[in-house]
Amino acid sequence: MRILLVEDNARLRELVSEAIHEAGWRIDALATAEEGRLALASASYDLLLLDLGLPDEDGLSLLKSLRIQKFQLPVLILTARGAIDERIAGLDAGADDYLAKPFNNGELIARVRALMRSAPSTVMPILEFASLEFELASRQVRCNNREVPLMPSEKALLELLMRDGGKVVSKRRIENAVSEFGDERSANAIELAVSRLRKKLEAQPAGVRIETVRGVGYMLREISP
CATH class of the missing domain: 3.40.50.2300 (Response regulator)
Structure with missing residues (x-):
C-alpha cells in the first residue's frame, strides 16, 4: 500500500x-x-x-x-x-x-x-493466489496458513504481482509500486528485488513462480505441485 x-x-x-x-x-x-x-x-x-x-x-x-x-x-x-x-x-x-x-x-x-x-473498491482485505494469502491490513503474507517473512519492499512487489496474478506487470508499474519520491529504483535494483522475492517464494510450497517476460515485465504464475 x-x-x-x-x-x-x-x-x-x-x-x-x-x-x-x-x-x-x-x-x-x-x-x-x-x-x-x-x-x-x-x-x-x-x-x-x-x-x-x-x-x-x-x-x-x-x-x-x-x-x-x-x-x-x-x-x-x-x-x-x-x-x-x-x-x-x-x-x-x-x-x-x-x-x-x-x-x-x-x-x-x-x-x-x-x-x-472500508474501501473495497480500492483495496481488498485479503489477496489470494494459489497457496498464498496476503492480508493487506496487517501486511502479513501466509503460505498454507504459515507466515512468510518478507521485507516491506518485497511485500510491495508481491502485492502488485498478486493483484494481477496470471497477467504481466510492466517494469514501470513495479518501479512506481516499490519506490517513494526521492528513492527511485534503478532497473538493476528492480531485478534484484524480483530475484530475492522469487527465491523466497521458491522456498515455500506456495505453488507459484515469478516469470520474466523479456522486455516487458514479470508475471506471477500458478504452477502444478
Whole structure:
C-alpha cells in the first residue's frame, strides 16, 4: 500500500513517515498542496493523509477540488483544528475520517487500517493466489496458513504481482509500486528485488513462480505441485 502525506511541519512528516514504514507501508511525504497535486497526478495512492493548515492553500480547498475531480481514494485529515464545526466542515468536504493533533501513532495506524477495510473498491482485505494469502491490513503474507517473512519492499512487489496474478506487470508499474519520491529504483535494483522475492517464494510450497517476460515485465504464475 502506498500513502501520500501532505503536511507542512517537517518534524511531524518525519514522525508519521516512521510510523507508516514500521507498519510495512510506503509513504511519500510532501509539504504543500501543489506538491500533493503533482504527486496525485503522477502516482497511484491508496490513502491521503492531509493537513489543513498548508502554506500555499487551505487543505479543505485541496480536498474539495480532489473530490470534484473524482479522486476516490480515502482521505484522513490530520489537523490542530479540533472544533466540532471544523470537523464537520472537513467531513462535508469529502474526508473519510478526522484525527486531531497531537495524536498517538498507534491510533493513526489503526485509523488507516480501518479506512482500508472500508474501501473495497480500492483495496481488498485479503489477496489470494494459489497457496498464498496476503492480508493487506496487517501486511502479513501466509503460505498454507504459515507466515512468510518478507521485507516491506518485497511485500510491495508481491502485492502488485498478486493483484494481477496470471497477467504481466510492466517494469514501470513495479518501479512506481516499490519506490517513494526521492528513492527511485534503478532497473538493476528492480531485478534484484524480483530475484530475492522469487527465491523466497521458491522456498515455500506456495505453488507459484515469478516469470520474466523479456522486455516487458514479470508475471506471477500458478504452477502444478
